[in-house]
Amino acid sequence: MKHQSDLEYVDRLLDGSRDVSGDSSAFWLHVVQAARAYAASTPDGKEAVARALTLRSVRHLEAAAPWYRRAPAPRLGVVVVSALVLAAGLGLILSGPYKPRQITNRHADASLVARGIYDNGRLLSSSEQAGTKTCSTMRGRLTPKVKSKGAVLRYENPARVGVR
């Protein structure tokens, strides 16, 4: 019997030739039959193509028309100008008319100023009122209280300073 390679068997099987014989032909016959039956039972791909073109890629198609155009990267000038605008705005807020107003003695409760409790936006500690220096431990104890009162004073109506 003439020796035939696997390739020749498969070619003859696929071409529908009847001149196929030998053990190898049986082997490849079943493989080819199984493969063809499997391929026939699976979708031909047109459905997948239609699905890809309609469902998941519709956004891409919209973005791509007339064809895909990548969004341009932000240019250096735009970045620099944006940074400058932000910096200017921040500076305006911190140093300009939007800075929290300090209540001076002129607008504060006159009696508090007169008694030495309040001085230009700051509520004086008891040691400062007494004209003595505050040691570090005393300052540590008093500072929060002074700060909290100072914060209240800075944002409250000057007429109400001293009520709290």
Next chain:
Amino acid sequence: MSDYIDKTSLDDATLVALAREGDRSAIECLFVRYMPVIEASLAGRLPRVDKDDLVQDVLVGALVNLGRLRDSARVGPWFMSIARHKLHGYYKARKREGQAKVELERVADEELVLWAPGPDAQAAMNQLAEATLAALGELKERYRVVLYLRLFKGLSYSDIGARLGVRDGTIRIRAKRGLQSLRCKLVARGFTPPEPEAQI
């Protein structure tokens, strides 16, 4: 639809040019033409349930990146490279989720295929097809693609060569070497063909 029928006879370069201008039927025609190549590239490399999703990902990836295709005459290899890339991403995602090994082993360790005459013949044939796919998945891509297109899709060597941008002689050599490997892998999986008289 008539648009689509007319464009099936166009060559790849023309279809790509039309597709780049947004011609939807040209895109569809291109995809249908190269769908077997994409399937061949993924054959036996992942579970069947995930294959359809990945094929769709490949198509969407091709759609988005069609503008980047350099050589319009080598659409087949381009689709294969996208499929390879998506498959790599799939493996990475599976690895992150800690289930890649399980899923791929499930594909590779299909039940042994034995010849079963009678009512079980159909089931045996399905098993043989699955085992063939799994064995193809273990082959190198250049063999796997050629054998899938030849055995499963029934394409001629010249058709395969045209789609892959390779000469017919090269395709034939790949088929020959691939079939030798495939036979070894199927035999190793336990497939023994029936005696010649038993199959009649």
